[in-house]
Amino acid sequence: MSVISRLPLSLRLAVRQLRAERLASALTAAALAVPSIGALVALIALRVDNGRTYINNDGTIVDEVPAFGGSVGFLLAIAPIATLVAVIIAAIVAAATLVRSRSQDHTLALLAIAGADTTLRFRIASARGILLGILAAIIAAIVGTAGGLLYAALFLPDRAEYGFPTIAAATTALASIPVAWVASVVPLAGPNQRSVLAELRGIPSPVARRWQRTRSGRLLVILGFACGLAALAVGLTGNAVLPDSPLSAFFLAAYSLAVPAVVLVIIGASLQAPTAFAAIEKALGRANSPRASAIRLAARDAATSPARTVPIIGTIMLVCFIFTAFTTFSRSSAETNVVDYPWSLQLNQSAVHLIDQNWSETSDVANPAPIDNIDEIKAIFDSTLDVDSRVLRGVKGPYYGQPIDDDKGMPGRMEIAFPARGLPTPRLATDGPCATGTLAGAMSPTQCARPEPWYFPLSDVDRTLWVGDVDDLTVILGHAPDTETRAAFERRDAIVFDARYVDGSSHLTLDWFGPQQFVPENEPGEFLPTGTPLRTKSVSATVAPLSHPIAFGALLSTETADDLGLVSEPSLLLAQLDSAPSESEQQQADDAIYSASDESVFPTFELGPSRPDPVWVFGALLIALGGSLAIAITAVGLARFENRGAIKTLTSLGAEPRIGSRVSGWYATLVVGYATVIGTVSAILLTLPSWPGLVNPFWPGPLLEVGVLAVGVPLIAAAIASALPDGRVSRTRR
Amino acid sequence: MTAPSPLLSLVGVGHEYAGPSTPVPVLRDVTLDVVAGELVTIMGPSGSGKSTLLGIAGGLEQPTYGEARLNGRVTSTLTAGEIAVVRRREVGFIFQKYNLVPLLTVLENVALPLELDGVSLVERSAAAREALTSVGLADAAHVFPENLSGGQQQRVAIARSVVGNPRLILADEPTGALDSVASEGIIRLLRERTDAGAAAIVVTHDARLAAWADRVLYLTDGALHADPVGAR
Numbered sequence: 001m002s003v004i005s006r007l008p009l010s011l012r013l014a015v016r017q018l019r020a021e022r023l024a025s026a027l028t029a030a031a032l033a034v035p036s037i038g039a040l041v042a043l044i045a046l047r048v049d050n051g052r053t054y055i056n057n058d059g060t061i062v063d064e065v066p067a068f069g070g071s072v073g074f075l076l077a078i079a080p081i082a083t084l085v086a087v088i089i090a091a092i093v094a095a096a097t098l099v100r101s102r103s104q105d106h107t108l109a110l111l112a113i114a115g116a117d118t119t120l121r122f123r124i125a126s127a128r129g130i131l132l133g134i135l136a137a138i139i140a141a142i143v144g145t146a147g148g149l150l151y152a153a154l155f156l157p158d159r160a161e162y163g164f165p166t167i168a169a170a171t172t173a174l175a176s177i178p179v180a181w182v183a184s185v186v187p188l189a190g191p192n193q194r195s196v197l198a199e200l201r202g203i204p205s206p207v208a209r210r211w212q213r214t215r216s217g218r219l220l221v222i223l224g225f226a227c228g229l230a231a232l233a234v235g236l237t238g239n240a241v242l243p244d245s246p247l248s249a250f251f252l253a254a255y256s257l258a259v260p261a262v263v264l265v266i267i268g269a270s271l272q273a274p275t276a277f278a279a280i281e282k283a284l285g286r287a288n289s290p291r292a293s294a295i296r297l298a299a300r301d302a303a304t305s306p307a308r309t310v311p312i313i314g315t316i317m318l319v320c321f322i323f324t325a326f327t328t329f330s331r332s333s334a335e336t337n338v339v340d341y342p343w344s345l346q347l348n349q350s351a352v353h354l355i356d357q358n359w360s361e362t363s364d365v366a367n368p369a370p371i372d373n374i375d376e377i378k379a380i381f382d383s384t385l386d387v388d389s390r391v392l393r394g395v396k397g398p399y400y401g402q403p404i405d406d407d408k409g410m411p412g413r414m415e416i417a418f419p420a421r422g423l424p425t426p427r428l429a430t431d432g433p434c435a436t437g438t439l440a441g442a443m444s445p446t447q448c449a450r451p452e453p454w455y456f457p458l459s460d461v462d463r464t465l466w467v468g469d470v471d472d473l474t475v476i477l478g479h480a481p482d483t484e485t486r487a488a489f490e491r492r493d494a495i496v497f498d499a500r501y502v503d504g505s506s507h508l509t510l511d512w513f514g515p516q517q518f519v520p521e522n523e524p525g526e527f528l529p530t531g532t533p534l535r536t537k538s539v540s541a542t543v544a545p546l547s548h549p550i551a552f553g554a555l556l557s558t559e560t561a562d563d564l565g566l567v568s569e570p571s572l573l574l575a576q577l578d579s580a581p582s583e584s585e586q587q588q589a590d591d592a593i594y595s596a597s598d599e600s601v602f603p604t605f606e607l608g609p610s611r612p613d614p615v616w617v618f619g620a621l622l623i624a625l626g627g628s629l630a631i632a633i634t635a636v637g638l639a640r641f642e643n644r645g646a647i648k649t650l651t652s653l654g655a656e657p658r659i660g661s662r663v664s665g666w667y668a669t670l671v672v673g674y675a676t677v678i679g680t681v682s683a684i685l686l687t688l689p690s691w692p693g694l695v696n697p698f699w700p701g702p703l704l705e706v707g708v709l710a711v712g713v714p715l716i717a718a719a720i721a722s723a724l725p726d727g728r729v730s731r732t733r734r
Numbered sequence: 735m736t737a738p739s740p741l742l743s744l745v746g747v748g749h750e751y752a753g754p755s756t757p758v759p760v761l762r763d764v765t766l767d768v769v770a771g772e773l774v775t776i777m778g779p780s781g782s783g784k785s786t787l788l789g790i791a792g793g794l795e796q797p798t799y800g801e802a803r804l805n806g807r808v809t810s811t812l813t814a815g816e817i818a819v820v821r822r823r824e825v826g827f828i829f830q831k832y833n834l835v836p837l838l839t840v841l842e843n844v845a846l847p848l849e850l851d852g853v854s855l856v857e858r859s860a861a862a863r864e865a866l867t868s869v870g871l872a873d874a875a876h877v878f879p880e881n882l883s884g885g886q887q888q889r890v891a892i893a894r895s896v897v898g899n900p901r902l903i904l905a906d907e908p909t910g911a912l913d914s915v916a917s918e919g920i921i922r923l924l925r926e927r928t929d930a931g932a933a934a935i936v937v938t939h940d941a942r943l944a945a946w947a948d949r950v951l952y953l954t955d956g957a958l959h960a961d962p963v964g965a966r
């Protein structure tokens with residue numbers, strides 16, 4: 001007598017049921033293990049990442065503080081989607097349990113005639129749930145631990161001092177058990193009294209009961225889509241009312257609608273799946289072609305085999321959901337980052353600030369001035385980066401003193417040493433093209449809607465007014481100026497890089513301020529010069545917008561600067577690189593320049609915003625594609641095995657020889673297609689609230705990759721299933 | 735000398751199934767007493783309510799009206815748990831489609847009523863082996879039902895129905911799917927049980943089976959008659 005034979009009846013039945021439905025059981029357990037696997041990997045990685053210790057000189061030991069952006073940041077970022085995935089998995093398992101209750105009803109009816117009472121139903125479901133949970137915990141423990149250690153080995157090689165989080169890891173893995181139990185027994189709530197005789201005789205469920213289940217599934221799907229649309233509406237409203245607040249209450253409200261929308265659609269679609277396939281079968285009831293017959297048989301198989309079909313649908317649905325949601329969020333996040341990227345220079349430019357603050361050691365006064373060894377720095381810069389840089393001459397402007405503590409420890413500001421005639425700064429035009437909305441069509445509108453600072457920086461080291469020649473203009477723009485700009489510059493126009501500083505008569509106005517306009521304390525008007533300028537001058541100006549707007553001010557020719565009485569000095573080393581330098585080249589330049597200077601002089605590089613690596617998305621697609629196809633093909637094989645008797649009967653009755661392959665192909669198309677479409681749509685529902693805030697108000701996901709997954713998987717699975725030979729059908733004794 | 739009290743008593747029993755719009759009557763005012771040692775066959779066309787009658791007799795269904803008494807107890811007054819106990823101790827079911835639990839071995843199927851009743855593994859295994867031996871299937875104890883022929887599965891179902899020595903055996907077309915040799919073997923088994931003191935109600939189309947009965951009744955359109963003429 002085997003060990004299983006000695007188990008209590010409910011446990012024995014659960015074990016054999018799981019064994020009989022190996023594929024469905026394995027898929028369900030794997031799905032249940034997903035959240036624990038993710039949590040385990042994160043847990044181990046976090047422990048390793050934060051387990052490093054440092055020994056101070058005094059012998060004390062300190063743990064490294066976890067850095068946001070490391071594992072903690074990663075965990076915070078994935079926590080909401082991981083939670084949602086866990087909820088959806090539990091919902092899918094529950095839905096699968098619910099739809100497979102038809103076959104469970106039959107087993108219970110068989111037991112009832114031998115005298116089983118109604119509590120056995122609960123005991124079997126409990127045993128099944130606990131067994132699935134244990135299986136999921138084992139999978140999670142093995143895969144999660146391996147994944148965590150692999151992550152640590154690959155990305156955190158200096159992991160000498162850490163202990164494996166045994167208790168936390170075990171708890172995380174075992175968390176699958178209560179989840180599986182709840183998912184198994186919750187669907188038993190509600191009416192389950194069905195006539196034993198009707199069940200044994202194969203009489204269909206009462207109309208009302210079937211109608212209720214169908215109606216419930218349909219209702220959930222409708223409710224889910226309604227929630228999704230409501231989420232979109234709230235997102236649109238939020239974007240209209242608070243366009244610059246991406247994390248407003250509207251956004252949170254939209255997501256509080258989008259998350260239940262996804263759960264409702266997935267549960268509803270799972271419940272509705274058998275009914276949907278039955279509807280397809282019914283719709284083809286009168287069609288008489290071989291193709292229609294194959295579709296009808298495939299639909300009927302899908303409708304009447306929920307124990308096989310629903311877990312497959314749930315698993316593939318989940319794969320599509322995770323892939324689409326994750327890649328969509330990644331893509332939209334990257335897109336937002338590109339738009340909001342704070343440019344410091346033009347693309348592939350490098351600069352070295354040449355102004356030293358020259359803090360006074362005896363008083364709270366600074367006197368910014370160029371560093372001494374500019375030629376040496378330029379030579380090093382040019383040789384290490386192999387460029388011909390330009391030393392731009394800037395005009396010292398007014399600025400606020402740096403925050404400091406005075407000799408009594410009170411907060412204050414370091415004062416600037418103003419010359420007697422003051423320092424110049426450009427004036428924001430009140431009647432220019434930006435102010436009046438008459439910006440020339442050739443000019444980018446972003447020139448007028450630029451984010452802060454809306455004025456040129458009042459900085460002690462950054463310059464606003466530049467004095468130079470056409471070569472300097474070229475390096476500032478990052479490309480050669482067009483003919484008009486060049487001609488304007490040659491006729492001594494000021495070349496202004498921000499349209500808001502040019503007035504209606506195409507002039508740039510400069511105001512000179514003295515210390516009286518700059519109060520050194522936190523008082524009203526702190527961030528703008530106040531009062532009447534010491535003097536004001538205007539110069540004819542031409543706008544030359546930068547490709548990437550930055551606060552660069554205006555460039556004047558030497559003659560114009562002389563006419564205005566501007567005094568310039570070497571302020572910035574600027575070079576346009578042919579291409580983005582490598583990290584080692586950047587480091588080499590940084591080291592060389594720093595070592596040649598007593599001051600903190602270093603190069604900055606503008607390489608532009610980082611963009612998502614297409615290889616990453618492609619890799620994720622391959623994994624999702626492979627996983628979905630593996631599940632789909634296994635399901636097709638299982639379906640063909642289970643239907644071998646029926647196919648043999650059909651063949652003996654004169655059906656076409658390849659009826660088995662045709663039915664398998666259509667089974668794959670229907671079941672896998674249903675899953676991929678619902679999974680993709682659910683992910684799109686989840687991303688709806690973020691659409692209105694995007695630059696391009698259209699779905700931001702990787703259309704091609706998602707399309708390949710949603711459409712390609714069913715088609716490939718169908719093609720493989722159709723290509724498989726029918727083979728000999730073994731005789732089964734009945 | 736007083737007449738033995740009936741083991742099963744149906745008094746004015748009627749049953750209706752829920753229809754799309756109105757209830758569909760299946761049994762109409764059926765009255766029947768069956769005593770120990772009696773083999774009663776009920777014949778009738780398909781859809782006449784024979785299986786429903788057996789279901790009510792065994793406590794699987796409750797009558798819409800009227801009263802069903804099993805060993806003196808009115809089934810409608812019992813809880814689901816109490817009816818389950820009655821079913822496993824006092825009633826044995828046999829069906830045309832065998833209705834064995836595919837997830838259990840032959841031995842476990844036969845021992846199922848005893849297992850549900852809390853009988854120990856050793857005791858129930860011994861009783862199940864004895865029952866299997868009585869139907870000639872002692873060697874098939876550890877195989878699963880799907881590996882048996884139809885006749886063998888029916889014999890397993892019979893072994894299960896008698897393993898607890900129930901006082902009432904209810905058989906629904908027990909020979910419907912069997913050849914004549916296998917059918918006769920089943921009939922003999924049932925006769926032996928009733929000769930040993932059990933009562934049996936057998937629903938059948940098989941006239942040969944009716945020949946072994948103490949009483950033959952006819953069910954037509956839900957009404958029970960003592961003769962086929964009345965049935966018409």
